[in-house]
Amino acid sequence: MRRRASLVLLALAVFCAALAPLLRWYAYPRLAKIPPNQYQEVVLEAKDATLLDYTTGMEPKKVDKVTIVQTLKGNVEASKEIEASAGKDVVVWDTLTYIMGPDGKMVSQIPERYIFDAHSQDPVHATGESVDGDAVKREGIEFKWPFFTEPRDYLYFDAQTRSSSPIHYVGPRTFKGMDVYYYEQTVPWTKVSLPKKMPIEGIDPATFEQTTGTSLWYSTKAMFWVDPVTGAPVNAEQEIKQEMRGGIAAGGPDGKLTVFAGHVKMREDYSDYTVDLVKSNRTKVLALRTYAPIGLAAGGLVLLALALWLEARGRRRPDAGRPDGGRPDDGRVGDSRADDGRAAPFTA
DSSP: OHHHHHHHHHHHHHHHHHHHHHIIIIIHHHHOOOOTTOEEEEEEEEEEEEEEEGGGTSEEEEEEEEEEEEEEEEOHHHHHHHHHHHOSOEEEEEEEEEEEOTTSOEEEEEEEEEEEETTTOOBOOOTTOEETTEEOOOOSBOSOOOSSOOSSOEEEEETTTTEEEEEEEEEEEEETTEEEEEEEEEEEEEEEOOOSBOSSTTOOTTTHHHHHOOEEEEEEEEEEEEOTTTOOEEEEEEEEEEEEESTTTTTSTTOEEEEEEEEEEEOHHHHHHHHHHHHHHHHHHHIIIIIHHHHHHHHHHHHHHHHHHHHHHHHHOTTTTSTTTTOOOOOOOOOGGGGTTOOOOOOO
């Protein structure tokens, strides 16, 4: 029985030892990916911001709060169509950035279509890749870092300027109990396109600069706290400035008119929700890449040691089950008189 048990344990040990590297280097790269049907909504706020009031003669004024609602929705049908030609797992995110003033009315809204590799988060260039209806060709990442983010600089796409520039790794941080990487990107003053959706009628963004001589300029400092396991930001902030410069709307060739200036932060309840979501996904990724392979390898070693111990114990006492206790035969023959059923006579 001991030999049979040791063989079973040995077989289980071999199975665990073979499954551990298979799970780590074969299953993990294929199973760790962004789901194509993801949906997420985040609310950000800029308190005590400066906002251009289009209803009172184009004058900037201080407001209590500007709210930005970012909605992200996975487009499953579009991802399947692109996968057929790309030959790899592709995710298509349709996003909308909706900006509201303190009265709840729209200031602007900017839709995007972001297409990327489900495993590496590298951009995939396909028809439909756009920002506010304008075709773009992204370089670098946007919204999300790769799984197991490295402590280094990355190329990050800025939707306002339609361009990519380095986002710098600053160092490790702790955010709400999580160990994260902190990144910063500074975009200098850049002339950008007007949003196609404006709060007042009669403005054609395509011809606004030609007819008024006024252009829109933008700069920002973007800050991200990123979970290095999932690559998902657990917090994001931006110091955004927008100005109209020159022409009729800005008051002359050298005129400047603040459109928006404020420090945008994630609202606290959405920040808590994001942290909880990332923690949950972090556990799943670590289980697939680290915990399960290490557990299987350790379990295989324990089973192997137990199998060897049982085998060694069985070999150490091979005759332990014999009736005579394993004593050697001394060659002596018992008294024949006791064998015929008669009692031997007593002698002095």
